[in-house]
Amino acid sequence: MLTTIIQENTYQDSVTLMVLSNHVSSLEGINKVSIMMGTPANLDIFKSTGFYTEELEAATPQDMCIVVDAETDQTEPLLAAIHDFLNNQTKQDSGDKKEVRSWKAALEELPGANLALLSIPGQYVEYEARKALNQGMSVHIFSDNVPVDVERELKQFADEKGLLVMGPDCGTASLAGIPLAFTNVVQKGRVGIVGASGTGIQEVATLIDRLGGGVSHAIGTGGRDLSTEIGGISMKAGIRALAQDESTDTIVVISKPPAKAVREEIEQLLQQITKPVVAFFVGEHGLAPDNHVVYADTSEETALLALGKSTDERTRVEHIPGEATRIVGLFSGGTLAAETADLLALSFGVEADREHRDGFSFDYEGNVVIDLGDDVYTQGKPHPMIDPSTRIDFINRYCDTNDSIVLLLDNVLGYGSHDNMAGALLPTLQALQTSRPNVHVIVNVCGTEQDPQRYSAQKQLFESAGIFVAESNVAAVEYALRMIGNEVPQFEQKAVPTVASSPQTVESSEAIQQLLRAPKVVNLGLRSFAEAVASEGGQSVQYNWQPTAGGKPHLQRLLALMS
Amino acid sequence: MSIGAMIQEANAKVVQTILEGQPFLTDVVPAHTVIPILKDKVLLHAGPPIAYDDMTGPMKGAAIGAVIFEQWTDDYEEAERMLERGEVTFTPCHHVNAVGPMGGITSGHMPVLVVENRSGSAKAYCTMNEGIGKVMRFGANDAEVISRLHWMKDVLGPVLSKTLQETGDGVNLNVIISKAITMGDEFHQRNIAASVLLLKELAPYLMLADVADTERRDVLQFLADTDQFFLNIMMATCKAVLDEARLHEAGTIVTAMTRNGKEFGIRISGMGDEWFTAPVNMPEGLFFTGYSQDDANPDIGDSAITETYGVGGMAMVAAPGVTRFLGRAGASEAQAISEEMIEICDRHNPNLSIPSWDFQGACVGIDIRKVVETGITPIINTGIAHREPGIGQVGAGTVRAPLACFEKALEAYAEKLGLVQHA
Structure with missing residues (x-):
């Protein structure tokens, strides 16, 4: 009708x-x-x-x-x-911050951008990183799967231009308090960190914060930087930058033990600066101080020394109850696992597992330390800092025993991580308390009160369930060793590093100094990284990156020739 | 000089030529007097070359109508058979300095607008807008359509020709265009301001023209009723300006975009007359009640020459009302579209300042390098024809140019520059 x-x-x-x-x-x-x-x-x-x-x-x-x-x-x-x-024809404005789809638009949106943060598939990193470098921007490469020769070429190119390349596979950095990628929110202070290991930086930075200090910058270099192939290009640039930087008084250097030739160059460079230096080469011990450069044995010592505190100023509770026969460490942080393995190896008088097969950092007489962030466990799965499922599987598997064991866990907070990992792990841990009273759990929370998850809130969640939260990664290992009746490794008392008397002879480029003063970030890839920058008052523009020329290599090649 | 710098320099010249264009509307004449091949049994069509058998409904419907209009037969079925037998030759409008909306079907006795680009020597031709509803460009071809075409040939064309002669110099189109873009026109979906401004320019001379008063009144009424009258003038304007730029024979700037219902074709400055084609996309938008997306004909028409020039969908920010054809509303979304489009263009056109874009100029100079790099393809505002011949317009909306033709053009130009190694 x-x-x-x-x-x-x-x-x-x-x-x-x-x-x-x-x-x-x-x-x-x-x-x-x-x-x-x-x-x-x-x-x-x-x-x-x-x-x-x-x-x-x-x-x-x-x-x-x-x-x-x-x-x-x-x-x-x-x-x-x-x-x-x-x-009612008007439509509400979404109020979204403008996002872009090209370099040109990104630079129009954020004039003076000086850092490109790349979280895009590894095969495209070279092309985009070069674009950034050619435009005078430093680069933070979160992505992995970047060939080592590409890394070397990018870093050499950047070095010639007085720019910085952090990464590839650089999970964390923070410049002038602006968090980049997976990063804790640390009080601003006078300690500058340059490191080749992500959770090594995070553990030291968060300890500094919880000890009442603060961090000026945390520069990541990527795990391969101190290899012979790369030659520590970014580490050296980072050291020079912090040496020059007016907001930094003390410099912390963190890395796995470097290749020999690289180490000599780094040591030489450190002698040319005047600021006190604390160097922590994870797994190396007994290195003698060299003028104003002091070598720490643990992450905890590193934090204490960097704040001018004595290494015996660490805090420990008198005694935690419980006895066990062996230790099972299930970690989301690679350096936290490596440091744990190192301390266990020292205690047992054996070598730590250097092969790292299947993420095993240590495996001796039933004592195991596993890095669940290893590539083996992250193929097609989110990292265990984001997704608790792999760790829950491993907890259930390794605790399915009548042995009395100490279960060591880390909980890494900060931007990018799970918003409540304690809450996600608790049901599993509480079930264990009933079914496996022989399992004693010790957790290290790597975080600060300013982190989105809040250190105290995560700690409280564990403690309310009767789970012990240690003061640091090192403290957690020490408690665990005591519970199995092992010796705790003892390290020599160190003198706090002092200011060098000789004049400083290193210089850093104006571009890098500008970057440290005020990072302005073009974020290619994960939107949450741009949001983290904005949350801490930084300037960023979200570049919704797609492979250039639809990812077609021959067109990419032609475009490179025709641009 | 690097190849990149060489291309940049060539593009700068091409864009400069576009910016320096001086289009004037000078006359309305029978098509065969300026396009000699139309003296024979030839019809022009929109888009890159296409055979009759491959044409979609609206183009076929318009061709049948044109055969009737030219009185090659008075029987519709016979007209269709003549076309099927190949008795009529088809040529793209673009090959004879012309452009045609939707089907683009143009025959010898249809009157065409003449736009001269006085910064050079290019001239371009386009049929006149027939109004809305049942019209030939959308494939309608009944007696009402044919009789309107005859009136346009016998009255509208000659009256406008005499009117334009009275102006002495013709009508300076840059003036109208730069005014109208500040009044909400984007010159593809919306031309009402420019149409009114043109009428304002012509009215005094229309009074002076030596024509019968009834004809004067009818022409005035037609111009007053036809909101989109300026669209076809804009198309000829864009064609005349871009054809001048095409003479450079270097660079990566798009000099034509057009669709024949099957293939989307582009030309670029570095490759002269060569077409690079890919299958057209299906326009999406709003439909008159009773019609739906299922009735829509694939993308068709030479009118994407307006987007090539940097207006139409590219200038959505100037005409936020048109955003509604996207099924969305709002000035912010119109702006977002133009912001996206400027990413694939050489620069802003200072002659076409858009108030709602903080007086930034419209886009100019679509660079295929940027299109291929970003995957952003030009967005085109378009009418939507019914897929069957003889029905006409069923809606309006937007459509994207297909990426593949830009990729092909890039590869071809790279080869011309010797950048492609052969195995």
Whole structure:
């Protein structure tokens, strides 16, 4: 049944009426509605679409003509709906921050951008990193799967231009308090960190924060930087940058033991600066101080020394109850696992597992330390800092025993990590308390009060379930060793590093100094990284990156030649 | 000089030529007087070359109508058979300095607008807008359509020709265009401001023209009724300006985009007359009640020459009302579209300052390097024809140019520059 409603002298433009027709055609009880101004051309359309009625003959071009196809009279609800639509045509602005899809637009949106943060597939890193470097921007490469020769070329190119490349596979960094990638929110302070190991930086930085100190910058280099192939290019640039930086008083260097030739260059460079230096080469011990450079044996010592505190100023509770026969460490942080393995190896008088097969950092007489962030466990799965499922599997597997064991866990907080890992692990841990009372759990929470998850809140969650939270990664290992009746490794007391007397002879480029003063970030890839920058008051633009030229290599090559 | 710098320099010249264009509307004449091949049994069509058998409904419908209009037969079925037998030759409008909306079907006795680009020597031709509803460009071809075409040939064309002669110099189109873009026109979906401004320019001379008063009145009424009258003038304008730029024979700037219902074709400055084609996309938008997406013909028409010039969908920010054809509303979304489009263009056009874009100029100079790099393809505002011949317009909306033709053009130009190694 066709019903005709003519609203005289009511003008709406045709687009509005088309939108309106669609809108009200979806009303219940209505098959279809056609609404048009009564012009001769529109009356023809009414005819050709089967909506013409005799009443339309009287319509003029100034009249809004409504023809309804409905089983029953729907005039009243229809007119109400039309009225409602016409009176509420504005749309709420989404208020979204502008996002871009090209370098050009990114630089227009954020003039003076000086850092590109890349979390894109490894095969595209070289192309985009070069673009950034060519535009005078430093680069933070979160992505992995970047060939080592590409890494070397990028770093050499950057070095020639006085720019910095952090990464590849650089999980964490923070410049002037602006968090980059997976990063804790640490109080601002006078300690500058440059490190080749992600959770090594995070553990030291968060300890510094919890000890009442602060960090000026944390520069990541990527895990391969101190290899012979790369030659520590980024580590050296980072050291020079912090040496020059006015907001940094003390420099912390963190890395796995470097290749020999690289180590000599680093040591030489450290001698050329005047600021006190604390160097921590994970797994190396007994290194003698060298003027103003002091070598720490653990992450905890590193934090204490960097704040000018004595290494015996660490805090420990008197005693935690429980006895066990062996230690099972299930870690999300690679360096936290490596340091744990190192301390266990020292205690047992054996070598730590250097092969790292299947993420095993240590495996001796039932004592195991596993890095669940190893590539073996992250193929097609999120990292265990984000997704608890792999760790829950491993907890259930390794605790399915009548042995009395100490279960060591880390909980790494900060931007990028799970927003409540304690809450995610608790059901599993609480079930264990009933089914396996022989399992003693010790957790190290790597985080600060300013982190989105809040250190105290995560600690409280564990403690309310009767789970012990240690003061640091090192403290957690020490408690565990005591529980199995092992010796705790003892390290020599160190003198706090002092300011060098000889004049400083290193210099850092203006571009890198500018970067340290005020990072402005073009974020290619994971949107949450740009959000983290903005949350801490930094400037960033989100570049919704897609592979150039649809990822077609021959077109990419032609574009490179034609640009 | 690096190849990249060489291309950049060439592009700068091409864009400069576009910016320096001086289009004037000078006359309305029978098509065969300026396009000599139309003296024979030839019809022009929109898009890159296509055979009759491959044409979609609206183009076929318009071709049948044109055969009737030219009185090659008075029987519709016979007209169709003549076309099927290949008795009529088809040529793209673009090959004879012309452009045509939707089907683009143009025959010898149809009047065409003449736009001269006085910064050079290019001239371009386009049929006149027939109004809306049942019209030939959308494939309608009944008696009403044919009789309107005859009126346009016998009355509208000659009256406008005499009117334009009275102006002495023709109508300076840059003036109208730069005014109208500040009044909400984007020159593809919306031309009402420019159409009114043109009428304002012509009205005094129309009074002076030596024509019968009834004809004067009918022409004035037609111009007053036809909101999209300026669209076809804009198309000829863009063609005349871009054809001048095409003479550079270097660079990666798009000089034409057009669709024949099957293939989307582009030309680029570095490759002269060569077409690079890919299958057209299906426009999406709003449909008149009674019609739906299922009735839509694939993308068709030479009118994407407006987007090539940097207006139409590229200038959505100037005409936020048109955003509604995307099924969305709002000035912020119109702006987002133009912001996206400027990413694939050489620069802003200072002659076409857009108030709602903080007076930034419209886009100019689509660079295929940027299109291929970003995967952003030009967005085109378009009418939507019914897929069957003889029905006409069923809606309006937007459509994207297919990426593949830009990739092909890039590869071809790279080969011309000797950048492609052969195995």
